Ligand SMILES: Nc1ncnc2c1ncn2[C@@H]1O[C@H](COP(=O)(O)OP(=O)(O)OP(=O)(O)O)[C@@H](O)[C@H]1O
Ligand SMILES: Nc1ncnc2c1ncn2[C@@H]1O[C@H](COP(=O)(O)OP(=O)(O)OP(=O)(O)O)[C@@H](O)[C@H]1O
Ligand SMILES: [Mg+2]
């Protein structure tokens with residue numbers, strides 16, 4: 001069976017840009033994986049994501065080479081309308097992706113567009129609102145919300161569609177820490193229950209390393225590192241590309257060099273503490 | 282320096298965003314404002330320069346009641362960098378953008394040039410001096426807005442979510458800048474959800490929930506108060522969590538990984 | 552700007568009038584609008600305005616409507632002057648001037664009590680093409696967003712020492728530049744990102760999209776609609792056949 005997402009030798013240059021924003025990129029993601037995409041600001045992460053749900057090349061002109069396939073079907077040859085039902089896309093800036101006059105109607109927007117019957121839609125909207133903890137905001141106007149509340153509304157709208165591939169561009173940037181943690185748990189749960197595949201761009205790795213199967217690091221449009229979060233964070237190159245090593249992982253690494261900690265897995269703070277306690281006796 | 286006296290603020294749609302906030306920030310303090318989405322942090326920040334006026338209560342900044350002072354004159358003392366840089370960039374070039382406020386505040390052309398050079402250098406924006414601010418990447422735009430504010434050397438610097446869209450190298454630089462401001466005696470207020478970013482700065486932490494201040498104290502104390510943090514939906518920094526899990530530990534939590542390593546090595550030697 | 556936002560921008564309310572089926576609200580506003588055109592004397596017009604005030608009171612928007620009337624009255628003053636100069640007829644000049652205020656208020660009553668989502672519903676019942684409806688409604692929706700943007704931009708620039716209220720007229724106009732440029736840039740960026748977001752959420756995927764909310768006319772809606780029609784017919788009948796007003 002084809003992988004959920006296949007990217008082959010992809011390059012893209014925006015019109016009149018001096019260089020390619022994405023250049024010779026290869027990636028394969030089997031169904032049900034959670035992949036984190038990291039890399040310095042301006043390295044082409046958002047551009048790469050746009051090629052997955054078809055905004056590039058369908059809404060952007062520019063030099064496009066290579067191929068992207070979602071569930072075996074070429075993005076270039078598919079219609080945006082079909083792609084948007086398979087691929088959910090959360091944009092970096094929540095402000096410009098919510099536009100209906102009440103929160104609940106905004107969450108329903110995608111479902112209305114694909115013709116979901118009213119009763120089922122009601123259920124799915126309510127569920128999405130509940131999952132993101134914004135049921136009490138259902139009747140508010142989206143433009144009268146705080147930044148983090150807007151981000152949650154946008155997320156609810158994407159997840160309500162139950163897409164098989166979900167793309168999240170910095171989904172936790174404006175969320176309070178616990179909501180960010182809840183979101184990561186939700187991602188893990190959707191993967192488990194529905195087999196949803198996730199591609200997540202994130203700078204705050206401390207939250208995601210627990211659930212991610214793979215970490216892909218980009219720099220200047222190219223893929224420079226790929227592997228399990230453990231392998232990459234314990235390797236020597238991650239820092240060079242501006243990938244934030246979480247504080248406990250930094251410590252685990254330092255202590256491991258002196259034989260004070262194991263390196264089999266990335267330990268959570270609690271696990272590392274337990275391990276250090278164990279050694280004490 | 283900044284004083285909130287029983288401030289309540291109600292939005293036009295009836296949402297009470299601040300509910301009896303009393304808070305005093307002394308000159309030279311570094312304060313982190315944390316709390317759940319919609320707690321009222323941005324609303325609070327907008328009161329400091331009089332962009333919003335309290336529905337009831339009073340805000341006093343450097344001895345002036347914000348109700349009686351214009352935002353422009355308060356801003357000479359208090360620089361605020363808002364979340365969205367696109368709400369303020371308008372000039373033809375980056376250096377023009379930076380001189381805008383300086384000219385408004387009546388700096389001499391010479392001083393303007395000096396301050397602009399200094400700011401561009403500090404934030405690594407020198408190469409963009411002549412480019413339009415609109416073509417910068419999101420992260421660069423954000424840094425430019427910071428440079429714009431620091432250029433006029435306000436006594437108080439307020440940053441609303443400065444780490445959004447910044448990679449780890451930029452974040453580290455930003456933390457460095459905040460520490461530099463602190464040692465220069467500036468008052469700094471940072472609103473942020475990024476606890477891992479705030480922790481090594483060791484600020485005074487003010488916790489907000491539903492428009493109220495529910496916690497206030499040094500980071501080392503507040504960040505160990507699990508019940509308080511959970512009620513305001515704030516997570517514990519990883520190193521505090523680790524520290525709390527140890528049976529034998531130093532008197533205070535580790536500030537960063539290096540600090541922790543030192544302690545563990547010391548203990549090994551014994 | 553203030554006239555526009557006060558008189559035509561929806562703000563959430565919770566009166567029985569707000570809860571009416573948007574089509575009924577449209578009917579009531581339309582009837583009031585037509586009435587202002589049908590009346591032939593100042594006194595009849597006053598009667599129609601009295602009805603508008605009553606509706607505004609039920610909708611708890613008296614203050615806003617009052618302010619709109621006052622602001623509109625300044626335009627009306629022009630109409631009055633022009634009329635009096637050309638026709639030299641006091642009564643008809645007053646009628647024209649006040650009629651203008653009444654027309655604005657009848658329209659305003661509809662817009663300030665009908666949310667963009669309801670507006671969409673109304674336009675759909677007229678079977679207008681979906682793209683037209685969507686474009687129109689999106690434009691209406693973005694008025695409050697743009698106003699908020701303007702406030703945030705002004706906030707940011709005031710925080711950089713910009714004094715909007717100072718200086719002579721030329722200085723003030725020039726001072727608007729730092730506000731206008733980000734506003735335009737933001738609107739352009741916003742519309743681009745909006746188009747991307749819509750495409751990514753399956754806009755236009757099926758020819759007959761469904762809708763989360765259904766506006767079903769309740770018994771109250773029907774009664775109110777019939778009552779409004781009855782009042783209109785009774786009013787028209789009495790003006791034309793019973794009251795001793797000469798036909799022109
Ligand atoms: N619409 C566009 N037109 C032209 N150039 C663009 C466009 N969008 C992005 N670019 C350029 O392409 C490059 C990659 O941008 P992209 O937004 O993909 O980076 P990113 O990795 O998502 O950065 P960030 O972490 O700051 O969001 C940058 O040099 C950027 O300036
Ligand atoms: N323009 C507005 N009109 C009406 N209500 C608003 C407006 N802006 C914010 N609110 C409401 O006021 C409350 C406080 O919002 P505020 O933006 O201060 O929160 P915050 O603490 O900054 O949250 P976040 O962490 O999500 O940015 C929220 O309930 C929000 O929905
Ligand atoms: Mg990006």
Ligand SMILES: [Mg+2]
Nearest residue numbers: 146147322323
């Ligand atoms: Mg905020």
